[in-house]
Amino acid sequence: MESLEADILVVGAGAAGLSVALHAAPRRVLLLAPEGPDATATSLAKGGIAAPIGRGDSVALHSADTLKAADHSASETAIATIVSAAGGAIDFLRESGLRFDGATDAPHLHLEAGHSIARILHADGDRTGAAIQRALWARARESAHVTIRRDLEAVDLITGSDGVAGALALRADGSAVAIRAAETVLATGGIGQLFAATTNPGHATGHGLAIAVAHGAAVAGLEFVQFHPTALRCDSDPLPLLTEALRGAGARLVADGRPFMAALDPRGDLAPRDVVARAVWSEQSAGRDVALDATEIFRSGAGAEFPGAHAACIAHRIDPARTPIPVTCAAHYHMGGIVIDASGHTSVPGLWAVGEVAHTGLHGANRLASNSLLEAIVVGSAAGRALAAGRRRDRPVATRSAVPAPFDARQSEWRRLREILWGAMGPVRRDPGLADALAQLQRLESMLAPAQRTLALRIALARSMIGAARARRESRGAHWRADYPNRDRRRDGADAVGIMGAH
Ligand SMILES: Cc1cc2nc3c(=O)[nH]c(=O)nc-3n(C[C@H](O)[C@H](O)[C@H](O)COP(=O)(O)OP(=O)(O)OC[C@H]3O[C@@H](n4cnc5c(N)ncnc54)[C@H](O)[C@@H]3O)c2cc1C
Numbered sequence: 001m002e003s004l005e006a007d008i009l010v011v012g013a014g015a016a017g018l019s020v021a022l023h024a025a026p027r028r029v030l031l032l033a034p035e036g037p038d039a040t041a042t043s044l045a046k047g048g049i050a051a052p053i054g055r056g057d058s059v060a061l062h063s064a065d066t067l068k069a070a071d072h073s074a075s076e077t078a079i080a081t082i083v084s085a086a087g088g089a090i091d092f093l094r095e096s097g098l099r100f101d102g103a104t105d106a107p108h109l110h111l112e113a114g115h116s117i118a119r120i121l122h123a124d125g126d127r128t129g130a131a132i133q134r135a136l137w138a139r140a141r142e143s144a145h146v147t148i149r150r151d152l153e154a155v156d157l158i159t160g161s162d163g164v165a166g167a168l169a170l171r172a173d174g175s176a177v178a179i180r181a182a183e184t185v186l187a188t189g190g191i192g193q194l195f196a197a198t199t200n201p202g203h204a205t206g207h208g209l210a211i212a213v214a215h216g217a218a219v220a221g222l223e224f225v226q227f228h229p230t231a232l233r234c235d236s237d238p239l240p241l242l243t244e245a246l247r248g249a250g251a252r253l254v255a256d257g258r259p260f261m262a263a264l265d266p267r268g269d270l271a272p273r274d275v276v277a278r279a280v281w282s283e284q285s286a287g288r289d290v291a292l293d294a295t296e297i298f299r300s301g302a303g304a305e306f307p308g309a310h311a312a313c314i315a316h317r318i319d320p321a322r323t324p325i326p327v328t329c330a331a332h333y334h335m336g337g338i339v340i341d342a343s344g345h346t347s348v349p350g351l352w353a354v355g356e357v358a359h360t361g362l363h364g365a366n367r368l369a370s371n372s373l374l375e376a377i378v379v380g381s382a383a384g385r386a387l388a389a390g391r392r393r394d395r396p397v398a399t400r401s402a403v404p405a406p407f408d409a410r411q412s413e414w415r416r417l418r419e420i421l422w423g424a425m426g427p428v429r430r431d432p433g434l435a436d437a438l439a440q441l442q443r444l445e446s447m448l449a450p451a452q453r454t455l456a457l458r459i460a461l462a463r464s465m466i467g468a469a470r471a472r473r474e475s476r477g478a479h480w481r482a483d484y485p486n487r488d489r490r491r492d493g494a495d496a497v498g499i500m501g502a503h
Contacts, residue, residue, distance in 0.1 A: 004177070007028040007182055008024055008027055008030070008183045008185065009030050010031045011167060011187060012033070012189060012355070013033030013137070014133065015380065016255070017185070018137060018139075019377050020383045021385075022140060022384060023385045024384040027145065027229065029145055030171065031140065036162055040303075041189050041192075041201055041204055042132060042373070042376070043129050044130075044201060044241075046126045046243060047126075047128065047243075048122045049090075050086070050121075050371050051374065052083060053086070053119070053121075054109045059083050061116060062115075063079045067364075070362075070366055070477065071365045071476050072476070072492040073221075073476060073493070073495035073496065075364075075496040078342075078361035078496075082375055086378065089374060093136075096138075097135045097138065098132060099131075100122065101121075101122045101124070110122060114274065114367060114368045115368070120369075126307070126308055132377075138353045154169050155207075156453070157184065157215050164184045165350065167184055176403040185352040186352070187380065188203070188208025188355075188357045189203065191204060192238070193205040194331070194417065195421050197331065197420035205291055205458060208353075208357045208462055213461055215348060216348060217353075220339050220359045221363075224334070224478055225331055225479075226367055227329045227427045228277065230246070230253075232313065232316065236262075241332075242312070249306075252269055253269055255286075260279065265279075273318075279377060280329040290328065291326050297320075298320040316386040333356070335365065336468070337357050338358050340352070352383055354376065355379070356372060360379060365479060365495070366478045404453035405451035413455055416444060421466075425466060434470045434482060436467050437466055441463050473488070474487055475489070
C-alpha cells in the first residue's frame with residue numbers, strides 16, 4: 001500500500017477545511033478535496049453569511065436571534081464565541097480576495113427569516129457560497145504550505161499508540177493510500193445524502209461523522225436535522241433548492257392545486273422553515289401533489305430576481321410562469337456532530353473537527369439561516385491558528401487497518417439505507433416508525449460482506465441518529481415527534497454541550 005506523510009491532514013475542502021489550511025501556516029498541510037472545489041455544500045450556499053456589522057446591530061442582538069432559533073438548546077458560550085468573531089471572519093474573506101456586494105466599507109446587508117435586523121452579506125448575488133469557495137480555494141492553491149489532493153477520499157481513520165494517526169484513503173480505482181499525520185482534521189461537511197431527498201452534494205454522506213463515531217469521539221445532537229421545505233421535486237441528486245424568498249415574494253404552496261398553509265399557521269406560507277417542512281411532508285404523506293405556485297412572480301417579470309430557481313425549473317422542463325413548480329421537503333443541514341471545543345479539538349487525541357461535521361453548540365436544535373458559513377469560517381480559522389501555534393505532536397505509530405472495497409453509490413443497500421432514513425427520520429417522526437427503521441437497518445447490516453465496511457459505518461451512524469431521535473421524547477426545534485408534540489421544558493438548556501463541553 002502506498003503511504004504518505006503529513007504534518008496536518010485536513011479531510012475536506014469546503015469553507016471549514018480551507019479556513020483551517022490557510023491559518024495553519026507555516027505547518028505543512030495535506031488537504032483532501034475529492035472532485036475539487038465544486039463538490040462542496042459551501043459552493044451551493046445561496047443565502048449568504050451572517051455578521052452583526054450593520055448600524056443598530058450588535059453581538060448581543062445576533063446572539064439573541066441565534067438562541068431563539070435554537071429552541072432553548074444552544075450553548076450561549078458557543079454563540080458568544082462565534083458571533084463575536086464574525087467581524088474577523090469577514091476581514092479574512094476580504095483578505096482572501098472576496099468582494100462583498102455593496103461598497104467595501106458599507107456592504108449591502110440583507111434580512112432573512114429569524115434575524116431581527118438586516119445582517120446577511122452577499123457576494124455575487126445569490127451565489128455567495130460559490131464566491132467564498134473560489135476565493136479560499138485560489139488562496140490555498142497559491143499557499144506553499146498547502147498540498148491539495150483531489151484524487152483521495154478518506155474511508156477510515158488510522159489509529160495508533162496515542163490516538164488518531166492519520167487516515168486511510170482510496171483512489172477512484174480502489175487503490176489504497178495510508179496517510180500518516182500528527183494531526184487529523186475532519187472537515188467533511190454534512191449528512192444530507194443519508195436521506196433519499198436532500199439538497200446536499202454527493203460527498204455529504206456523513207462519512208466523516210461515521211468514522212469519528214466508530215473511533216469513539218463524543219458526539220451530540222445527532223437527531224437534529226434541518227429540512228428545507230421547498231426543493232424542486234425532480235430526478236436530480238442533490239435536489240435543487242428553491243429559495244424561501246420566493247414565498248416572501250408571494251409564491252404559495254398548494255396541494256392538489258389548493259393552498260394549505262393558511263389553514264395550518266397564522267403566518268401562512270411565511271411560517272418558519274420547520275413548520276412549513278412538516279406541512280409539506282404531511283401533504284406528501286397523504287398522497288397529495290405538492291407544488292409551489294410562483295406563476296404570478298414569473299409572469300410579471302419579478303422572476304428576474306430568482307435566476308437560480310428559474311434556471312433549475314427550465315433545466316427540468318418546467319416553465320414556472322405557466323405551471324406550479326413540483327416541490328418536496330429535503331434534508332438540508334445537520335445541527336448535530338462531533339463535539340468540539342472553540343479550537344476544534346475533539347475528545348480523541350490527534351483528531352480535530354470543524355464545519356458542519358462538528359457540533360459547537362451554536363445551532364442547538366435548529367440553525368438560524370446563514371449562521372453555518374459563519375461557524376465554518378470562524379471555527380476553521382481558530383483550529384488553523386491553534387494548529388500553527390500548538391505543541392508539535394509526534395506522529396503516533398500507526399496500527400494496520402483493513403482496506404474496504406470502493407464504495408458504489410448505485411448499490412441497492414445504500415439506496416435502501418437512504419429510503420429507510422427518509423421514511424422514519426424525516427420532518428415528522430414517531431416511535432413505531434423509528435423502531436421499525438432500526439430493525440430494518442440491523443437486517444441490512446447483517447447481510448453486508450466484510451469488504452462493505454464503508455456502508456457498515458454509515459449504517460452504524462444512521463442507527464445512532466435513530467437512537468438519539470427515539471430517546472428524545474419531545475418535540476424541539478427541527479426534531480418533531482408526532483407522538484410527543486410538546487417541548488419538555490425540563491430539558492431546556494440541557495443540550496448546551498459543545499464549545500466548552502469537550503475540554
Ligand atoms: C443548497 C444549500 C444552500 C445553503 N445555503 C447556505 C447559506 O446561504 N448560508 C449558510 O450559512 N449556510 C448555507 N448552507 C449550509 C452551508 O453551505 C454548509 O453548512 C457549509 O458550507 C459547510 O461547510 P463545510 O466546509 O463544513 O462542508 P462542505 O462545504 O460540504 O465541504 C466538505 C468537504 O469535505 C469533502 N469530503 C466529504 N467526505 C469526504 C471524505 N470521506 N474524504 C475526503 N473528503 C471528503 C467534500 O468533498 C468537501 O470538500 C447551505 C447548504 C446547502 C446544501
